Amino acid sequence: MDLILIFGDQLSPSISSLEGADKDKVRVLMVEVMEEATYVRHHKKKIAFLFSAMRHFAVSLRSLGWNVDYVKLDDDGNTGSFIGELDRAILRHQPDRVRMTEPSEWRVRELVNSWQISTGFAVEICEDDRFICSHSEFETWVKGRKQLRMEYFYREMRKKTGLLMDAGKPVGGKWNFDADNRKSARSDLFMPKPLEIHPDPITQDVLSLVKKRFSDHFGALEPFWFATNRTGAEKARDHFIRDVLPAFGNYQDAMLAGEKFLYHSLLSFYMNVGLLDPLETCKRVEAAYYSEHAPLNAVEGFIRQVIGWREYVRGIYWLKMPDYLEQNFLETVRPLPEFYWTGQTDMACMREAIAQTREEGYAHHIQRLMITGNFALLVGVDPKAVHEWYLAVYADAFEWVELPNTLGMSQYADGGLLGSKPYAASGNYINKMSNYCENCRFDVKQKTGDQACPFNSLYWHFVDRNAEKLRTNPRMAQVYRTWEGMSRDKQKDYLDSAVKFLDEL
C-alpha cells in the first residue's frame, strides 16, 4: 500500500501523485502543521485560505472515493511538522512506499530528502506537471545563454502552448503589447469589484481556529471573501474574464488611493494552490480575444504574466536555489522599518499599500514593486528581511514565486540576473502612475528639505552610493550622466536630505 502526501499548494484533482494510483491501495495524507504556519508568521488570511482550501479538497477527494487521513491543526497528537506527521502516518498504516508530487519549495524538498536519507524509506517523487516548463526544459533553455531575458523565454512558451499563435507567428504581428499597458487610472472610472464568496461552515470553522491560534499574526482575518474550493475559484475566474479582463491591460501599472484591486485578476491565490489550472485559465482568456470580448493588449498581457513571468521565475528559483536566498549584490544590511508591519508612516503611498496588505493579504504588482519594494531598495534594507516580509504578508506567497520577484526583480540582490536594471524610482514615477501624492504630507515636487517627498532624495542617494556597482550598466548610463551633471551643491542637498531621513528612519 502507498501513502500519498499532498501538500497545501497541491490541491488539484489531477495532481501527479494521484495519477494512476489504485484508490483501494492508497492512503492519502494531508496535514495542517504549526511549523508551516509559523516558519514565517503568515498573514491570518493566508493561513485561513490554505487550511480551508485544504479541508475542502479533502472532502472532494473523499467524495471521489479516496481514503484520506486529514490531520487538523488542533487534532490530538499532531506533532506540528510534516516529518512528524509522516512518521505517525507510517506507524498507523505501515505503507510500502511514500509518494508525493515534488514540493514547490526548496526548503520542503530538503526536508523530504533528509527524511528519506535518515529513514531509508522508499519515496517516489513525481514531477509537478501543473507547470508548462519542466526543470529540465528550463535548464536546456538556459544553456549557452549569456542573459536570461524573460521576453525570449516567453516566446518559447507561446510557441510551446500555441497561445496567441497563428501559423508559427504571434497574433497581431508582435509578441508583446506592453507599451499599450501604461495608462494611469482616474478615480471616476467604473471599477469592477472582486467576486466575494461568503464563508461556508468549513471556512467558518477555520476562521475560528485562526482567530484562536494566530491572533498575534499580521493582518485582518475578516471580512474573508476568498474562494476556497474549485467551484468558487472558477466563478472568480469567470467574473474576471467577463467584467475585468477587457481593461486589464490598460491599467496594469496604475495605482489609485482607496482602490485595492483595480483591473487585476486576483487569481494568483487560486493558481498557486492548484484550485485553478494556469494553462486552462490562459486558454479561456485567449478565447475572450477570439470572441472579441477583450482586446489583444489585455489578453496578451495576462497570458505573458502567467506563461511568461510565472514560469520564468519558477525556472530561475529551481536553477539557482539554495544559493539564491543568500544573494545580496548591493550589500545592504538595514533592518526592515517597523512601519511595514504597522502602516504608521506619513508617506501616503506606503501607508496605502501596507494598509491594504494588512486588510486583504493582497497588493497588486506595481504596489509590490514600485512602492514597498522600491522604498526598501532605496533605503537599503537587507534583502532577506524584505523577502521574509513578502513571504509572510501575501496570501499568494510561496517561496518559488515570491523569492525571485523580491530578491531579484525588486531588490536587485541577484545583480541583474532577473532584471536588467534596478526598479528604483523617485516620487515622480509614483505621482505619474497614482493619485497617492494628492493626500500626502510630503510634496512630490519638492526635491530636498523636510517637506520634500522622501523618494526624491533617497533615489539619488541610492544612485550615488551604488555608483561602483551600477555605473557600468548601460541601462543606468543616462541616470549617472544626470547625477554627474548636477552641481556639487545640488548633489550635496540631495545627499544631506536623504541622510537626515535615513538617520530618522
Ligand code: FAD
Ligand atoms: P494580475 O495582475 O491579475 O496578473 C495575472 C497573473 O499573472 C497573476 O495571477 C500571476 O499568476 C501572474 N503574474 C503576474 N506577474 C507575475 C510575476 N512577476 N511573477 C509571477 N507571476 C506573475 N506573485 C505571486 O503569485 N506570489 C508572490 O509571492 C509574489 N510576490 C511578489 C513579490 C514582489 C516584490 C513582486 C514585485 C511581485 C510578486 N508577485 C508574486 C508577482 C505579482 O505581483 C503577483 O502575481 C500579482 O500581484 C498577483 O495578483 P493578481 O492575481 O491580481 O495578478
Ligand code: DLZ
Ligand atoms: C502556507 C502553508 C501553511 C500556512 N500551512 C500548511 C500546512 O499546514 N500544511 C501544508 O501541507 N501546507 C501548508 N502551507 C503550504 C506549504 O507551505 C506549501 O505546500 C509548501 O510550499 C510545500 O513546498
Ligand code: SF4
Ligand atoms: Fe509617496 Fe512621495 Fe507621493 Fe508622498 S509625495 S505619496 S511619499 S511619492
